[in-house]
Amino acid sequence: MTSSSDLSLKASNIDTKEEKNNQEENLDVEQVKKTLETKKENLQQTKKIKKNLKQLKETKFEQIDSEFEKLILQLQKKQKLFKKNIARVYQKKFTLLEQKEKTLKKHINILKSIEEKTKETEGSNVEKGKEKEKEEKKEKGKRKEKRKKEEKKEKVKEKGKTKEKEIKKEKEIKKEKKDKNGERRSKTKKKKSFNQQYQDILNSKNKNVNLTEELQIGFEIKGKKELVDCVQKLSLERKSQKGNGSKIQFKKKQVNFGEFGKFDRYGFLIDKNIQQKEYEEQKKKEIDTIPKWLELIKQWDHSSQFNRKKLKKMMKISIPDCVRGAIWERLLQTSSKSTKKKNHKLYSSLLEKSHPDENQIYLDINRTFNLHQNYREGSEQLKLFELMKRWCNCRPDIGYVQGMSYIGATLLLYLDEQTAFWGLITIMKKYNLEKYYNNEFYLVRLRNYQFTELLKKNQPKLSSHFAKFSIQPVTYSMKWYLTLYSGIFDFNFTIRIWDFFFLEGDNFLLKMALSIMIYFENEILKFDFENFYLFFNDLKNQKIDYEQLLKICLSLKLKKKKLDQLEQEFKNGEK
Helix, strand or coil, rough: HHHHHHHHHHHHHHHHHHHHHHHHHHHHHHHHHHHHHHHHHHHHHHHHHHHHHHHHHHHHHHHHHHHHHHHHHHHHHHHHHHHHHHHHHHHHHHHEEEEEEEHHHHHHHHHHHHHHHHHHHHHHHHHHHHHHHHHHHHHHHHHHHHHHHHHHHHHHHHHHHHHHHHHHHHHHHHHHHHHHHHHHHHCCCCCCHHHHHHHHHCCCCCCCCCCCCHHHHHHHHHHHHHHHHHHHHHHHHHHHHHCCCCCCCCCCCCEEEECCCCEECCCEEECCCHHHHHHHHHHHHHHHHHHHHHHHHEEEEEEECCCCHHHHHHHHHHHCCCHHHHHHHHHHHHCCHHHHHHHHHHHHHHCCCCCCCCHHHHHHHHHHCEEECCCCCCHHHHHHHHHHHHHHHHCCCCCCCHHHHHHHHHEEEEEEEHHHHHHHHHHHHHCCCHHHHHHCCCCHHHHHHHHHHHHHHHHHHHHHHHHHCCCCCCHHHHHHHHCCCCCCCCCCHHHHHHHHHHHHHCCHHHHHHHHHHCCCCCHHCCCCCCHHHHHCHHHHHCCCCCCHHHHHHHHCCCCCHHHHHHHHHHHHHHH
């Protein structure tokens, strides 16, 4: 019994195990199917993703290609424009270089002609030396013959002394008769008419007076009678001064027509921006004051001193242009002929030496007063070159600095070459202008420090505005000081600055800088950094009431104690 039951249990257990195994196998198959299906789905998704990526890549590459093509086109356009601009710039440069070459060739030809003349003179000097030797030998022979003749004559004279005395008496009697007859004739002669005297003056027949064009115009306005009276006075003064050798010479200004148009009264091409009516009005004012200036010059020459207050009052109206050269000579103390004679050898020897700054001088002369009829080309440019060369050889420790050519050119417009040279030296020494150029522009830096400190005290709004945009005076005032404001304003006003500079000294340059800021205060406060520099680089073309600007400048009073205190502060700061 047990055996059969056991068998049946075992069989049932075996069946259950087989069923379990079958179930497990079925489960495994289903799982495998599921995994396969998931893998298929994943593969399909990956394929879709790949397709999408390919599509994205294609679209992106197309976009990149299109953008790249656009960039290439833009670059090609820019290259074309750049090439055109470069071509224009180089064309301009080539034209400028051609012009400079032409001017250089002209100056080279002038210098060659001078060299040829010097060679000819040297050759002629050698020939003259030989001729002199021959002449000296001839003269020695003649002297011997003369001595022999004189010895013979002396013997004859001793014999004929009595006869000569009789002849002299007869001659004296004849002279007395002639003098009496001449006096009678002079009384019977008619005097010249008033109109004849006037015409003789205009035709410059009166040798004692060198009449300028402005004097003629001025006295024509005032009347013929005053002209004749003034010229008669001047002729008497000149005759009395001939013994002393102190003549007043006025530099005659000729008004010509250039190749581009008319020139103004100072010799510059007429600028449309400058109102010529103002020139004419000022000219009339100056003409009215000419007799007073002539009297002042006369007193000055006699006493060798001048009344500073009276001179300043007259200068406020303006110095007539025909008298300006004479006034400058006396202010600079270069009118004495004795000093010129003493230093004549030194003056002539300074041109013989060469100087390393000659090339720079030559280049700057072409840029100096280009619109003036004298300095466009020719002999006046050569005079300016020689003046600057003499200065460099006289003061090699300073040499030539840009800006000096404007000073030399302005002096040569009113003075002759030698007086202009000695005037330049006195400006450098007496008026401390050499310190503006020497020791790394010491006086320029000092004046700028004084300028900023005085602005802080007197015009705080302006000083804070400059500090806001970090505007420093060095950038715009350097040219003002080094050229004495030449080329900054209209020439009519520049020479008036020079007049007061010669009278008051170099402090007047600082006063003018401060007065410019006061005059343009409202405009400056509106400007930013760029507009400020554009405005101050083009002051000449701005509308300026020059009389008002001069009044502001003359009303300013700079105390010496304050300036000395600021100078000490500046020195301590540099240490």
